[in-house]
Amino acid sequence: MQTVIVSPEYKVFIPKVIREKLEIKPGQKIQAILYKNRIEMIPIQPVKKMRGFLKGTDTNIDKID
Numbered sequence: 001m002q003t004v005i006v007s008p009e010y011k012v013f014i015p016k017v018i019r020e021k022l023e024i025k026p027g028q029k030i031q032a033i034l035y036k037n038r039i040e041m042i043p044i045q046p047v048k049k050m051r052g053f054l055k056g057t058d059t060n061i062d063k064i065d
Contacts, residue, residue, distance in 0.1 A: 014041075 002015040014024060022043050024030070029044040 002018060004012045004015065006012055018024075024043055031042045031044060033040045033042065
């Protein structure tokens with residue numbers, strides 16, 4: 001677990017280990033979500049990076065009579 005400090009301008013520093021693991025780049029947008037009394041930060045990925053993430057997913061739909 002990493003600890004961060006909130007600056008007087010309400011900015012936080014994302015630790016290097018986390019930035020590298022999530023491949024966060026300067027200027028990248030991140031969603032901040034309030035969830036059950038905590039803050040969750042989710043990096044927004046470019047659409048091009050999402051290409052193929054469903055590869056291999058079974059798209060067959062069983063017909064219901």
